[in-house]
Structures are given as structure tokens and as C-alpha cells.
Amino acid sequence: MLHLLWLVPAAPFAGFVLLVLAGHWLSRRLIAIVGVGSVGLSALVAAAIAAVFLSLQPPALAYSQTIWTWISVGRLRADITLYLDALSLVMALVVAVVAFLIHLYSTRYMAEESDFRRFFAYMNLFVGSMLTLLLADNFLLLLLGWEGVGLCSYLLIGFWYTDPANGRAARKAFVVTRTGDAAMLVGIFVLFSSLGTLRIQDLMARALQQWGEGSLLAVVAAALLLGGALGKSAQIPLQVWLPDAMAGPTPVSALIHAATMVTAGVYLIARTHVLFSLAPDVQLAVAIIGASTLLLGGLSALAQSDIKRMLAYSTISQIGYMFLALGVGAWSAAIFHFVTHAFFKSLLFLAAGVVILSLHQQNMMYMGGLRRSLPLAFWTFLVGAASMSALPLVTAGFYSKDLVLLSAWVAPVGGFWLWLAGTVGALLTSLYIFRALILVFFGLELQQPTPIRGPAATIPLLALAVLSIVGGSVDLPRTLGNPPALTGFLQSSLPGEPWLGVGPQTEVVLQVVSSLVALLGIGLAFLVYARRPEPSWEARALAAGAVCFWHSGWGFDWLYDRLFVRPFVAFTSWLSRDPVDWLYNSLALLGQASYGLLSATESGRVRWYSAGIALGAAIAIAIGVFV
Amino acid sequence: MMLVLLIAIPVVGGLGAWAAARWGPDGSRWVSLAAIAANLLLSLALWAELLQESSSGQWLAEFSIPWVPQFGIGFHLALDGLSLLLVVLTQLLGCVAIVADWHEAPERPAFFHLNLLLTLAGVTGALLAIDLFLFYFFWELMLVPAFLLFLWGGPRRLQAGVKFILFTQAGGLLMLLALLGLYLIHGQAAGTYTFEYTALLGTNVNPTLALWLMLGLFAGFAVKLPAFPVHSWLPDAYTESPTAGAIVLAGIMTKTAGYGLLRFVVPLFPAAALSFAPVAMGLAVIGILYGAWLAFGQTDIRRLVACSSISHMGFVLLGVFAWNEVALTGVVVQMLAHGLVIAALFALVAFLERRTGTREIARLGGLWSTAPGLGAVALFFALALLGLPGLASFLGEFLILAGAFSKSPLLAALAASGLVFSVIYALWLVQRTFQGPNRAGWRLADLAGHEAALAAALVVFTLWLGLFPQPVIDTARQALRNLQGYAAGAAIAPQPTAGTLARFIATGFGDQSGRPRSEASPGPSQIGGHATGCWQPNLRSSRAPALARRRQGELL
Numbered sequence A: 001m002l003h004l005l006w007l008v009p010a011a012p013f014a015g016f017v018l019l020v021l022a023g024h025w026l027s028r029r030l031i032a033i034v035g036v037g038s039v040g041l042s043a044l045v046a047a048a049i050a051a052v053f054l055s056l057q058p059p060a061l062a063y064s065q066t067i068w069t070w071i072s073v074g075r076l077r078a079d080i081t082l083y084l085d086a087l088s089l090v091m092a093l094v095v096a097v098v099a100f101l102i103h104l105y106s107t108r109y110m111a112e113e114s115d116f117r118r119f120f121a122y123m124n125l126f127v128g129s130m131l132t133l134l135l136a137d138n139f140l141l142l143l144l145g146w147e148g149v150g151l152c153s154y155l156l157i158g159f160w161y162t163d164p165a166n167g168r169a170a171r172k173a174f175v176v177t178r179t180g181d182a183a184m185l186v187g188i189f190v191l192f193s194s195l196g197t198l199r200i201q202d203l204m205a206r207a208l209q210q211w212g213e214g215s216l217l218a219v220v221a222a223a224l225l226l227g228g229a230l231g232k233s234a235q236i237p238l239q240v241w242l243p244d245a246m247a248g249p250t251p252v253s254a255l256i257h258a259a260t261m262v263t264a265g266v267y268l269i270a271r272t273h274v275l276f277s278l279a280p281d282v283q284l285a286v287a288i289i290g291a292s293t294l295l296l297g298g299l300s301a302l303a304q305s306d307i308k309r310m311l312a313y314s315t316i317s318q319i320g321y322m323f324l325a326l327g328v329g330a331w332s333a334a335i336f337h338f339v340t341h342a343f344f345k346s347l348l349f350l351a352a353g354v355v356i357l358s359l360h361q362q363n364m365m366y367m368g369g370l371r372r373s374l375p376l377a378f379w380t381f382l383v384g385a386a387s388m389s390a391l392p393l394v395t396a397g398f399y400s401k402d403l404v405l406l407s408a409w410v411a412p413v414g415g416f417w418l419w420l421a422g423t424v425g426a427l428l429t430s431l432y433i434f435r436a437l438i439l440v441f442f443g444l445e446l447q448q449p450t451p452i453r454g455p456a457a458t459i460p461l462l463a464l465a466v467l468s469i470v471g472g473s474v475d476l477p478r479t480l481g482n483p484p485a486l487t488g489f490l491q492s493s494l495p496g497e498p499w500l501g502v503g504p505q506t507e508v509v510l511q512v513v514s515s516l517v518a519l520l521g522i523g524l525a526f527l528v529y530a531r532r533p534e535p536s537w538e539a540r541a542l543a544a545g546a547v548c549f550w551h552s553g554w555g556f557d558w559l560y561d562r563l564f565v566r567p568f569v570a571f572t573s574w575l576s577r578d579p580v581d582w583l584y585n586s587l588a589l590l591g592q593a594s595y596g597l598l599s600a601t602e603s604g605r606v607r608w609y610s611a612g613i614a615l616g617a618a619i620a621i622a623i624g625v626f627v
Numbered sequence B: 001m002m003l004v005l006l007i008a009i010p011v012v013g014g015l016g017a018w019a020a021a022r023w024g025p026d027g028s029r030w031v032s033l034a035a036i037a038a039n040l041l042l043s044l045a046l047w048a049e050l051l052q053e054s055s056s057g058q059w060l061a062e063f064s065i066p067w068v069p070q071f072g073i074g075f076h077l078a079l080d081g082l083s084l085l086l087v088v089l090t091q092l093l094g095c096v097a098i099v100a101d102w103h104e105a106p107e108r109p110a111f112f113h114l115n116l117l118l119t120l121a122g123v124t125g126a127l128l129a130i131d132l133f134l135f136y137f138f139w140e141l142m143l144v145p146a147f148l149l150f151l152w153g154g155p156r157r158l159q160a161g162v163k164f165i166l167f168t169q170a171g172g173l174l175m176l177l178a179l180l181g182l183y184l185i186h187g188q189a190a191g192t193y194t195f196e197y198t199a200l201l202g203t204n205v206n207p208t209l210a211l212w213l214m215l216g217l218f219a220g221f222a223v224k225l226p227a228f229p230v231h232s233w234l235p236d237a238y239t240e241s242p243t244a245g246a247i248v249l250a251g252i253m254t255k256t257a258g259y260g261l262l263r264f265v266v267p268l269f270p271a272a273a274l275s276f277a278p279v280a281m282g283l284a285v286i287g288i289l290y291g292a293w294l295a296f297g298q299t300d301i302r303r304l305v306a307c308s309s310i311s312h313m314g315f316v317l318l319g320v321f322a323w324n325e326v327a328l329t330g331v332v333v334q335m336l337a338h339g340l341v342i343a344a345l346f347a348l349v350a351f352l353e354r355r356t357g358t359r360e361i362a363r364l365g366g367l368w369s370t371a372p373g374l375g376a377v378a379l380f381f382a383l384a385l386l387g388l389p390g391l392a393s394f395l396g397e398f399l400i401l402a403g404a405f406s407k408s409p410l411l412a413a414l415a416a417s418g419l420v421f422s423v424i425y426a427l428w429l430v431q432r433t434f435q436g437p438n439r440a441g442w443r444l445a446d447l448a449g450h451e452a453a454l455a456a457a458l459v460v461f462t463l464w465l466g467l468f469p470q471p472v473i474d475t476a477r478q479a480l481r482n483l484q485g486y487a488a489g490a491a492i493a494p495q496p497t498a499g500t501l502a503r504f505i506a507t508g509f510g511d512q513s514g515r516p517r518s519e520a521s522p523g524p525s526q527i528g529g530h531a532t533g534c535w536q537p538n539l540r541s542s543r544a545p546a547l548a549r550r551r552q553g554e555l556l
Helices: A001-027 A030-056 A086-109 A116-135 A139-159 A164-195 A198-212 A216-232 A243-249 A250-259 A261-271 A273-278 A282-302 A307-327 A331-359 A375-388 A397-408 A414-442 A454-474 A485-490 A504-529 A541-551 A556-575 A580-599 A606-626 B001-023 B025-052 B079-100 B109-128 B132-141 B143-152 B158-189 B207-224 B232-240 B243-268 B270-296 B303-323 B327-358 B372-383 B392-405 B409-434 B449-467 B470-490 B498-506 B524-528 B530-537 B536-553
Strands: A062-073 A076-085 B063-066 B072-079
Touching: A001 A062, A001 A076, A001 A116, A030 A086, A030 A282, A030 A504, A062 A139, A062 B327, A062 B470, A076 A086, A076 A116, A076 A139, A076 B498, A086 A116, A086 A250, A086 A261, A086 A331, A086 A454, A086 A485, A116 A139, A116 A250, A116 A261, A116 A375, A116 B270, A116 B530, A139 A164, A139 A243, A139 A250, A139 A261, A139 B392, A164 A198, A164 A216, A164 B392, A164 B409, A198 A273, A198 B072, A216 A273, A216 A282, A216 A331, A243 A250, A243 A307, A250 A261, A250 A331, A250 B243, A261 A273, A261 A307, A261 A331, A261 A454, A273 B079, A273 B392, A273 B409, A282 A414, A282 A541, A282 B409, A307 A331, A307 A397, A307 A414, A331 A397, A331 A454, A331 A485, A375 A397, A375 A414, A397 A414, A397 A454, A397 A504, A414 A504, A454 A485, A504 B470, A541 B409, A541 B498, A606 B079, A606 B207, B001 B025, B001 B063, B001 B072, B025 B079, B025 B109, B025 B470, B072 B079, B072 B109, B072 B132, B079 B109, B079 B232, B079 B243, B079 B327, B079 B470, B109 B132, B109 B143, B132 B143, B132 B158, B132 B243, B143 B158, B143 B243, B207 B243, B207 B270, B232 B243, B232 B270, B243 B270, B243 B303, B270 B303, B270 B470, B303 B372, B303 B392, B303 B409, B327 B372, B327 B392, B327 B449, B327 B470, B372 B392, B372 B409, B372 B449, B372 B524, B392 B409, B392 B449, B530 B536
Parallel strands: none
Antiparallel strands: A062 A076, B063 B072
């Protein structure tokens, strides 16, 4: 069964190729079948492989499959090799399943779209690239997937290409992430030139052997790889592209900009966790970046009026939690939060998509009272919101966030502050998501929606809602008496459970605190936002300023525009006539001028000629006499 | 004999195309396409045959007859994996150049196709010639028909053509001086005067003189490549020449420069090239960034594509002077990739211009909705241009950067930042032409049959080279190893740093042996009369190894 691993990324790629080459002759129904079916096949194979992998006796650590030799030059060798271990299995399975559900949903969401084929072709290409990225055995193949998902993100953000604003958002996403990728590329060169291979597992083993903790090369390599991760995962300072990326269709936002692609940075760090452990300074930076990003994202989400932008900032914030976990060495906690986040965030997006499609409206200020007319969207959004707010015991988000906060608490450096940031972030999370819930589903009904029906829309919502609730049961905390299954399974790839040393009393106290914080946030949201139309405190001048500042994403766009965009445009427009050419043109002008001068001497006047002869003779004699 | 055929077929084909004009413009087109296609098949047959015998010898095929034996000039052609790949590329892009202009009847098709095919013959000859005089002969020979191709160009064709010919002639003159210098030195030392490449390898030249000769040779190739400060003929030339001319210039002729750097500059003067490497790599990095910045500022699509070429050929220069197996393989892949991508882009620009009558970016926009096929192909090649993994140019750039990194991390990192800028201009191009609103209300026909076939073929080749490059790498491997073997005398690679780079520039590019420059560098007046008195290669040559060691010691 394991030898069918190649099918997992190949099926979506085949769907893409089929849609590109033959899609012209396919009916919409067939396009949908190819688009959804290829991803479904991939998910099925992934699930079967997971079942086989789990049942292997003795437990397998890893399985790798070489499809062909890509390049081999001297000691630089990269194969098209898929590498399956606990980490890539978990992530690939989640990605394939969520992608399948979102593809299914898209058949309904995009039903009125004329460019149906292009949409599914790009989506399939994305899923194939994402699975390649996750299953890559070496850095070159990882780059193939990494840039491939970046490309699909670009293509799908700019899917409605006639609006230049969408194109700008798409290019912004590509350029900002590519900036991080360039750093990552250099990091790969550092690793390759000093350790002599591109295979990730070998690199990690050699790094462990050859580099001591805190050695310069390890720090440099980790910092450069972190650059790539920050770009892809939209963390400070490269987070600016994600809110604008919401210009794409909502299923795209759900799949690429919430559940899967943006967590590639988390995957990269988890995959190279050995390297990051060798560079404690960089690892601390990861934790601090995560903590600050989760606060920045949370506050910005609180100030948004566009439902998708709110969710985008929320994604930035939730990935901040994952980075926080990575930074304190709780690798498996980060992956656990990735899993639950993939469920509840895509659920939130899909529920928001139903609202958007039925109202043709994204501004929450024009929504309201939809809980009766769109009951499915309401209940599923409620489940997603509860899960993200980490409502205690009944939601998946509670267990993963709890594990992240617990790990932050026990971090050796700055543990309390990291925990505090995470806890404040949790308060913000429940505050902003229930603010959105209240604005959209409670109060007066401002606009009459046209309900969205059909199994293609309801099945994914229900499935993701169930997963958002029960998804946490894969890793119940010790205080509930269960062995943590997911963490245990991930041990073979991601060793280390920093929270093991914590006594059960501390753990219970922390859990109670975070539960109370979540409930406090929800209560606060109802208290502040339930009274329409305008919450009073937002109207105050100071608060309005702060809200405006948060709304703009803390002025990063303004700053980058002044720092990079405008100088670059001014510089290139000055350069466009190529100053180097002036040098050669002035040579040509000099030639012309001297030509004019010399031709003026050929005047045809005898006196000038005789004067010239006399002068020349005098000079010649002078040279003969004096030199 | 096969090698002679490779050169003869385009010549005969060109003459045939000239004669075939009596059957209308299509006549000469078909004849020239048939000739180049035959040449392509011939070179592919050579490749297929040579792949099977995994010889580790120097040449895969050879042809030699004396030409001017008094001066040691031979008509000596030879083929190894490196030249084979470039010969195949030349013939392939020759076909592309002819097909890209298919329905664009040039005014005098017979003469046009004659010039096109003669250029191709000259390029093929330069890639095969292994006698230095013969190489120079072909090198200059291809310029004349290439210059004449400008006659079919845009409104500023004369200025662009003259600029092109002045730049390349100036470079070519320096190259000739360098070749003659090497010829004389070798002749005096060995007693037999010859232009034979293999004989001239390993000639002992005193280091300072070697540096000057190397610089002369480098200048010739740097202009054609083009490298940073001598690039400014390129935007005009690529923009004003006809499409076929631009494809030949950008796709094929620049490759002879990369080939020349690989084949001649470093193997003939390894120590000098090594000491010059930091400067050359620095220029390469400037070229990579400068070209990308220049491209973004352009308002004419074709000029934008042309400027991007400066950036991509900068990678070739970087890889050559990094001079290790990874980087050199990257150079080969990059040259092939750049040829495919630039040819495709020029062809696409031509398709677009034929439909809209303009190349002004500002007048285009929103074309995707009316010509999605054209848009998809343009998007594909824009992605190839920005180095998307899986497509050919990414692999070339990756290998070059990986190789250059082990030599100079700083320069490689700077060059890697060029990848960000290439995204900016490539996506901007797509945005302004195919995306956004269709303000001008263009209604265009989508790709026609021959256009679609051409585009599909180039797409397939670009993907193939990006995903299955190993046959190409295997073909080039032995040739590159041989070249490295020739240069192995100077193989103790110094680690150039910013400090040595600064020292190089400060000391006027070299002369690190501490002697005054005036003593060692012969002025032009000295070359003529007192050859033995001033040059003294025999005496100096005994000091050369010691000097080389001292130089390296200083560098390290």
C-alpha cells in the first residue's frame, strides 16, 4: 500500500494537466468531477496509507519512495523522492482531507463563475504542490512545492484578474513571500556547502554531529530558513500580504490562506527542528515573533469590518500561536494546533462564504440577524468560533491551544511573558470572533439573504464542524487521564515534550485560567458588541485612533510603501534610460564634435592651408631642435 | 565529416533559399526551415549516437585538415558534450526564429533568409572550431549577416545596428590581439607557431601579461554576453531587430560568448582568470541586479524582455568564474534555458504585436479574456523567466548559485536577491498586458496553428529541461571535467572576499606580484619591433610558477 504514496501528490497534478489540456472539451459537471475527484483520490490514498503506516509492526519510522533522479552533479544530488514519516503523514492527511472538502464546497460556491475550469485547474495544482512540499525528501523538491504553492496563491488571489486591485494583492503576496524565499535559498546554500547534501534527514543528522549548540553556521542557517518561514506563514515582519490576499475567492482563502499553505512555514521549522534546537537564539526569536504576531493579529482582527480580512488577521494570529509553540520547543504542540486550526479556520471561512454568497456583501457592518435565515451558516460559524476561542472541554481548539500555552509557561527563557502574551491573545481571540458572530448573526436583519442550498455546500460545513469539535480528541491532556495519542505518534519525528515536567496541579490551574479567559472574552463580546449600532467606546477619539491604527495592520503597509515601494519605483524609472549608456553616447557625441572641428579645417581656403603647413613645419623643426 | 555538414547545410540552405525566392516568399521560408530542421535532426542524431558510447576522451567527433599551414592555422573542428548541446540549441532556435515570423512576409525574403542561415552557420562554426584562428574567423563571420538582419528591423534599426556592430567589433579587436599575443608567446616558447587549441593550453605566460591577454579575450566575450558595463548595445539591438533577428541574437549568439568563456578564457589563462574571478563575479552580480532593475522601468514589452536578458546572462558569468562542477553545470543548463525562454518570449511579443500593432505596455491590458491561450503561454514563460522551480531556468540559477556560494557567499547571496526583482518585473509584465481591465477594447484572435505548435514545443522543452535535466547534465559532464582539468594548474581556489575584491580594484585589476606595472605590461609600440627584447617569454616563463604561487599565497 505504501508504494502508492506517489499517487498522493500525483493525482491532483494529473487533474491539473487534464483540466489544462482537455478542459476545453469538458462540461462543467465533468470539470467538477475531475477537479474534486482527483483531490478525493489523493485523500483516500493518504487515508489508506495512514492506516497501513499506523498498523505496521514493528512501528515504522519512515518510508521513502524515489520516483526519478532529478539532478545529480558532483555531490549535489536531488531526487524526486517522497519521504513519509509521522510529521509529513499527519500534515499530508489533514491537507488532503480539508482540500477535498473545500473542493467539494467550491463546486457550489463557484457555480456561477464562468471560468470554472481555470479555477479547478489552479486549485488542483495547488494541492499537488502542497503535498509535494510536505512529502519532499530534499530541499530542492521542497522548493518546488514551496514555490508552486506560492504560484497558485498568486494565481488564485488574482483569479478575478480584471480588477487591478486583485492583481496588486496577488503580486504583493508573491513578491513578499519571494523575499523570504530568497533568504531561505541562501540558507539552503549554507547548509549544502557546509554539510554537503540536500536531503533534509541527512542534513539534520550531520548538523547534529558537526555543529555544536549555538555555532555560527547553525545560527545563520536557521535564521535564513526562518526568513522563508516568516514570508510563507505571514509573520512579522512579512505578514503584510495575507490580509490583501483575501481578494481571492473565499474557498481559496479557506484552503490556501488559512488551512494549508500559510502553515508551510510551521512545517518547515518543525521539519528542521534539529537545526533550530542548535540555534537557541533563533529559536527564541521564533517564540518572540510568534507572541508578538499573535497579539498584532488579534488586535487588528478586532478592528476589521470586512469579514474576510478579520479572518485573515485571525489566521496571522493563530499561526503566531504555532510559532510560539515552535519557539519554545513544543514541536508537536505546534502541529496539533495546525491540525485543529485547519479544521476550525476553514470551517469559519466556508461559513463566511455562505454568508458572502447569499448577501453579496463582505462588510460585517451591513450584516446582521442572519441566524434565523441562514441557520446552517450560523451554527457552523458558532462551532468554528467556539473552537477557535478554545471553549473548554467541548472544542478541539481548547486542547491544542492549551498545550501551546502550557509549553510557553514552562519555557526556560521568558516563559511567563510568552504565556501571558498567549493568554491575552486568547482573550482577544474570543473577543474578536464573537464580535464577528454578533455583528453577522445577531441584531437586526439589514439585508434579506438568498439561502445557499445543496449537498456540496452543506456536507463540507457539517464535516468540518464535526472535526472542529472532536478533532481535539486525538490528543487529550494528561489531566483528563488519556495518553496523548497525536503527540505520542509524532514523537518519532518530533521528539521532546517540554511540558512533561509540569505537575498536574499547575496544569489544571493553567487550564482553568485559559478556560476562564475564553469565557471572559465571549462574555465581553456580548457585553460590548450586542448593543447596536455602534459600540460606544469605539467612538471615543483615542479608541477611534487605536482602532484605525489596528485596522490598517499597524501601519506596516504605509511604512513599506515609503521604505521600499516608492524608492524602488523612483529609482527604476530614473534607471530606465540606462545611465551607463550616457557614457557611450557621450563618446559618440565627442566623435561627432571632433568630426565637426576637423571638417571645418577643410575649408578650401589656401591661406588656411599654407598657415597650417607653416605651423606644422615650425613644430617639426622645434621638435628636431629641442628634443 | 558530420561536423562540416553541420556548417555546410545552413550555408547551402541559405543559398537555396535565395534561389527559391522565385517561387514566392514561402519558397525561401520552406527551404530554410527544411535546411535547419535537417541540421537539427543531424545534431540530434549525433547526440543520440554519442550518448551510447560513454567515452571519456577529449572529443566526441573531430575533423581536421590544414588550412594555412605556414602560420599553423588548421581547419580543425571538434565536438564535445558542451558544444553539442549548444549546437542542438542553435538549430532548434533557428527553427523557432523562422516559424515565429511565418506570416510576416519580410520585404526581400530571399536575402533575409540567406542572412539568417549564414548567421546560424557562423554560430555553429564558432561552436565547433577548435583552432583559435578558425574560431575568430567564424566569430567575425557571423556578425556580418547578423548586422544585415537589422535591415528588416524597427524604425531606429540603423542606430541600433551600428551600435551593435561597434561594440562587438571593439570587443572582437581586443580578442584578436589577445589571441595573437598568445600565439606569439607560445610560438616563441615552443618553436612551432600554431593556433591549435590543445597545443596552446598550458602555455606558460608571465602572470601580468597573462592577465592582460585574458582581459582582452574576456572583453570580446563580455560584450557579446553581455556583461554589466558593456551591455548597453543590447536593449536597442534586441528591440530594433526583426523578431527572427532578436531570437538569433539573444537566444543563440549570446551563447557563443558563454561558450567562449568556458572554452577559452579560463582554460587558456587559468591563473589569470582565477585572480580576476572576484571582479568578474562582482560584475556578474551587478549585471544580475542592474538588468532586473532596468527591465522593471521599461515601457516597451520587447525592451523589458531584452533587459531581463542582461540579468539572466549575468548568472552565466557568475557561474563561469565560480568554476566548479556544480556552477559549470549550472552555466550549461542556464544557457539552454535562457535560449528557450528568451526565444519564446520574443516570439510571443511578435504574436502580440502582430495582433495589436503595438508593444507599448500602457496600451495593452486585459488581453487574457480575449486570448486566453496566448495569455496562458505568456504566463508560463513569465514564470520561467522569474525562475519558478520545475522550469528550466530555476535549475540553472540554483546550480550556479550553489556553486558560486562555495566560492563567495556574499556575492551568491546578493545574486539570490535578484530573484526577488525578477518576480517584480515578470509579474508586472503579465499584469499590464494580460490582466487588469481591457481598456482599449482589444478583441484578438487566439493562437493560430503554427503559433500554438511553436509555443507547445517550447513549453515542453522548458518543462523537460526543468524536470528531467539529467541527460543534458550527463552529456556535458565529461566536457566540463576536461575543461576543469585544463585549468587545474590554478585549481587551488582562493576564497575571494570583499577585501580582495577591493584590493583588485585598487590595484587596477591584478598585478599582485608587487612589480611595477610599466615593466611588465607591453605597450602597443613594443609589440611591433622588439618582440624578443621586450617580451622575453622564455626567461619569464621560468619565473612564472613561482610568481603564481606567490600570487595565490597573497590571495589566500
